[in-house]
Amino acid sequence: MSRSIFKRLVTVDEALNALKGHVKPLPLGIEEVKITETYGRILGEDIVAKIDLPPFSRAIVDGYAVRAIATSFASEVNPVKFKVVGRVYAGEGSSLEIKEKECIEIDTGAILPRGADAVVRVEDTSIDGDYAIIHSSLGKGSGVATMGSDVYNGQLVMEKGEGLTAEKIGALAGLGYGRIKVFLRPRVAIFSTGNELLEPGLELSPSKIYDVNQYSIGALVQSSGCIPIYLGVKIDNFEEIRGAIVEGLNCADAIVMSGGTSAGVSDLAYKVFEGLGSPGLIVHGIAAKPGKPTILAAIGDKPIFGLPGFPVSALTMYYLIVDPFLRSISGKKLETRKTLKSGLATRHISERGRREYLPVFLKRSEKGLVAVPILGGSGAIASLCSADGIVEIPENIELIEKDERVKVRLFPQVKVADLVMVGDPSPVSQLVLSELRRSGVRVRSEFRGLEHGLALIRSETADLLVACTPEDERALNLYDFPSKIAKIGSFKMDMVWAFYGEGALSSGSTLVLPKIGSGLRAHAEDRIRKMAKDFKVIEVWSYDAAVDQILNRRDIVALLPLRMAKKYGLGFVEAFPTSVNYLAYERLLSTRVGKRLLRIMKSEDFRSALAPI
Amino acid sequence: MSRSIFKRLVTVDEALNALKGHVKPLPLGIEEVKITETYGRILGEDIVAKIDLPPFSRAIVDGYAVRAIATSFASEVNPVKFKVVGRVYAGEGSSLEIKEKECIEIDTGAILPRGADAVVRVEDTSIDGDYAIIHSSLGKGSGVATMGSDVYNGQLVMEKGEGLTAEKIGALAGLGYGRIKVFLRPRVAIFSTGNELLEPGLELSPSKIYDVNQYSIGALVQSSGCIPIYLGVKIDNFEEIRGAIVEGLNCADAIVMSGGTSAGVSDLAYKVFEGLGSPGLIVHGIAAKPGKPTILAAIGDKPIFGLPGFPVSALTMYYLIVDPFLRSISGKKLETRKTLKSGLATRHISERGRREYLPVFLKRSEKGLVAVPILGGSGAIASLCSADGIVEIPENIELIEKDERVKVRLFPQVKVADLVMVGDPSPVSQLVLSELRRSGVRVRSEFRGLEHGLALIRSETADLLVACTPEDERALNLYDFPSKIAKIGSFKMDMVWAFYGEGALSSGSTLVLPKIGSGLRAHAEDRIRKMAKDFKVIEVWSYDAAVDQILNRRDIVALLPLRMAKKYGLGFVEAFPTSVNYLAYERLLSTRVGKRLLRIMKSEDFRSALAPI
Incomplete structure (x- = not known):
C-alpha cells in the first residue's frame, strides 16, 4: 500500500492535487489526421503561418486593374480613359504589367498585375472600344486584398x-x-x-x-474529449472488480468505475489495488455531499477514479474531479467554468463540515433569475436532467436564507424555465402543457399530488398549481392556500371506477388511486365504501400507471377519468364528477406567460379537445 | 425553370421561407441505435416512463429497516430495542416482513421489507445480541427512496x-x-x-x-448535426458543376456548394439546375452584405445551397440560412440564438439598402463589454477565427456611432479579450504575449506595423502599442499619439543586416524590411544607402518571413534582430540599436491586466530571457 493514502476525508482540490502528484496531467501524444477528421479535436501544435494569406495581392471585385494615382482627378464630369492592354483570369498566372494610363481586365480572385495597385468595379466603368472609362477616383488598395493582409508569413495563428x-x-x-497534428484522445x-445492477434492455426482475x-459516464467521457470503452456491470466482489481493473489497465489510458448503491469498490479499495503496481490507492473519501465514498488511485501513469454509486453523486464528482483531469490529458485548455449569481428560491440547510454541491434549475421570476434546488436525492438521475447547474456551499455555511445570492456553476446547456407547474396529475394538464410548449413557453412540470404541489407553491418555487377536487364550489376552501393565490381556470372531469372487461366491484379487491389531493382521496374512499367493503388501497403516481395495473392484474379497480377508461376500452361504472382547478399567484396573470395561459384555457380548440370521447 | 424564382434580391428570411415552401424542413426519419452510441444525437420519440424509478422502495443507507412509528419515543436516554429478524442484501428479493418491534438488517439499495417504512443508519444504532438499539426517533420515509419518487410510471420524461x-x-x-430511437443524421x-482553388496539402503554385x-463548411455541417461528404474542388464550368450536383443528389440528402472567388455557381445558376427536376432554382441573390451571390435551389425534396466564394461571406450565410434548415431536418429543436447588447467600439458606416452582417470580437473595457468590428474583409478567414459573434445592421441604418448599443448574435464559443496588442512585430512581444497568456490574460494581437497599430490605438480598439524606433530618446516624439498615452516599458534590441552565409552587401540587391514604423524604416533606408546604392525594397509582415526570404533566395539582405540572425546561423553586419517601446493608455495601468503586464516587464526572468544569445 502506498504511503500517500490520506487517513482523513480530503477536499476536492486536495484530492485532485494528490492525484496530479502521481500522474502528470499531460497529453498522451500526438497523431496526424486528415483535415476533414479534425472537427472538435484539440490542436497538438502551434500553427505559425508558412505562407502569406492571400499568397499574392489579388482583386476582390470583377473590374479593371489600374494605378490608383492615375485616377486622381477622375469624376462624373471629367472621366479618365485607360487603354485595356489585356485580361487576367482567376487561377492563372500573368506576366502582364501596366503603365500609367493602361488597365487590365481582371476577375475577382485573380493575381494583381505588376504596376497596378487598385481595381475599379466593372459596374463603375464604361467601355469605349479598347478603352475603359473611369468616373471616380480610387484610393490605393481599393478593390484589392494585399498579400499577407489576412495572415502573414511568420504569424502565430x-x-x-x-x-x-x-x-x-x-x-x-x-x-x-x-493533415493536422492533434492530441491523441x-x-x-x-x-x-x-x-442489484442490470444492463438496460434486459428484463427488469424484482x-x-x-x-x-x-x-x-460514457457520455461525459466523450464530452471531456475521450473515447469510452464499456466493460459492463460487475458483481461486488474482489475477483470481479480486480479483473475489471486489470482489463481496464490493459485496454485504456484511464479507468472510471462506480459502485452500485451497495458496498462496492469503496469498501474493497484498500485491497483491490494491492500488487498491481504503484502508487495504488491515493485518496479514500472526499469531504463533499454528495460524493463522500469517492476514491482515487493510479497504477503507473494510469489514473483510476472510483465514483459513488448514486447517479447524482457520481455525476457531481465527475464534473469536479474526473472532467478537469481528463481534459488535461486530452490536451484541452481548461475553460473557466461559466458561473452566474442568482437568488436561491428556498431556504436551504446544509451539513457543517462537508462541502455541499446542490443541483439547481433556473427560473425566471419578477426578481430576475432564481436558482431552485432539485431535491430528488442523490439516487435521482431523472431529476438531474432538468438541472442547469450546481451551487457550491462551503463547509462552514449551515444555512442559506431564501433569496440569498449564491453562485451557480452552469452546466454547458442552460434552459431557464418560464413556468413551473405542479399538483395533481390530469389529462387536462397534459394538453395545457403541450399548448404552452407549442407557443414557446419553457415549462417544468412535476405532478406529484396536491400536497407536494402546495408545498412548492408556498415556497414560491412553483407558479401554477393543479388541484383536483369533488365538483363542489366549497371544495377548495379545505386547503390553506397562500394569500394572493387565485383560481384562474377550472374544468369538469368525470371520474369512473374502471376495471378489466367484465370484472366488477367486490369487497376484498384492491383499489388503485393515483396520487390525488387528500380531499379527493377522502371523497373517493368514502364513495367506494358505500358500494363495497374492505378495499385495500395502492397509490400510484399517474393515471397511466393505474391503467397499467388494470391491464396486468385483473382483480383491481382504479379511479380514472372517463376519457381514459374509454380510450383503453375498460369496463367502468360512474364514480363522481370532479373539477380540475388551476391556481396561480395573481401577479402571474399580468406576465406574457400568464396571458398566454389564459388565452389557451379559454380557446375554443382547447375546450373542444377536452370534450368526452 | 420554376416560376418561383425571385426577380429581385430577397432578405434572408424571405429566402429561407421560399425554400421551406418547396422542401419541408422535417426530419428524414428514425433509426434505433445502442444507448452507447447516442451521445449528441437527437431523440426521435417522446419518452413516457413504463416503470417507476426506483422500481421498488429501497434503502438509501446501510442500517436497519423499521416501522417509523415504533421509534416515536426513542431518545438517547430512552433507547428502543428492536429484534433483528433477518437481513436483505442489495439485488436480492425478500419475502421477509416485520412487525412493530422488529427490524431487518438492510444494505443500501436493497428492497424495503414489507411492514417497514424507514431505515435507521447503522451509525445511529448499537447492537445487543439479537437486538438493534435505536437512540432517536425516525420520520416515515427516512433513509428510504420511495418507489416512483424519481420517475413515475406514465411520466413524460x-x-x-x-x-x-x-x-x-x-x-x-x-x-x-x-436501444434508443434517434433522428437520422x-x-x-x-x-x-x-x-484558382487548390486542395490543401498540395504544393502552392502562383x-x-x-x-x-x-x-x-464540413465542420459546420457536423455542428448542425449532419454528416459531411466531401466532393472536392471543381472547375468553374457547366459540366463540372452539373456533374457535382448530380453526384451530390445521388449520395446525399442536401448539397452545400460554394463559388471560388471567381464567377462560379452564381453565374451558372440559371442553367445548371435545368432538367434535373423541379422546383430547380428558387432564390438568386440575397440583399445582405456579405452574402449577395447566395443561391437556393431544390431538386425534389433535396435542398441545394450555393454560398458565395469568399470564406467570411460563406460562413455568414451558412449561419443565417443553412444551419437553421439543416437543424430542422436533423430533428434538433431550434435554439433561440444567444444575443448580447454592447457598445460598438468604433464608428461604422454601412451601405443603405442591404442588411449588413458585421463580425465582431468582444473586449473588456472600463465601460463594460465592447464589440470590436473585425475588418479583414470577406476573404479573410483567419480574422474570423477570433470573432465572437455577428452584429446585424438593418437596411435603413447608414451610420452607427462609436459606443452606440448594438445587438451581438453570439457564436457558440465566446472568448472575451482582456487586452488587444498591436504595432511593430518584435521577438520581445512574443515573450510578453506568452507570459501574459500563461498568467491567464486573454490577449488578441495583430502586429501589422506602427501606422496600423496607431490607428487602432486612436480608435481605442487596441490597448497596448508596440513601437520600434531608433535608440534615441526623441524618436517617439515624431508620432502623434493620443493624449493620456504613456510609455510603460522599453527594451533595447540590436539590429543587423543579415544575409545567407558569406553573401555581402552590394548595390542592386534586394532589401527585405519587415513592416516596421515609418521612423525606423526611414532610418534603415538612410543607413543602407550610406553603404550601397540602388536597393530595391520588399516589405514583409514579420521577421520570420524575412528569414524565409533569405533562406530561399540568396541575393537579398534583411534587417533582423541580432538574436534572430544568430538563431538561424545567418551572416550579418551590425546595423544600429533600436528601442522596442510599449505604450498604453494610463488607465490600463490601474487594472489587473496592466499590473500583471508591468510585473512581467520588470521581472528578472524576463530581462534575462531577452539577453543576446
Missing part, C-alpha cells in the same frame, strides 16, 4: 490546445494544411459494480435496478 | 427533439432503454468551385489559393 472550430479548420485549410475504460452510471 | 446529454442518457438507461454533400470553404 493558433496555439496548441485550441479546440478546432469551423473557422479554425477553414484557416488551416487556407494555410495549406491537408485518451481511451477511458468504464464499469459499474453492484449486485429487487434489481438498471445501471445508470456506465452510460452517463 | 423527455420529448422528441431533445439533444441527448449525459444526464438524459443516464435517465434512459435507468428506465431500461438499451442527414448526409450533406459539399464542394467548392473556382479555377495565382492559386487553397480551398477554405469545403473544410469550414
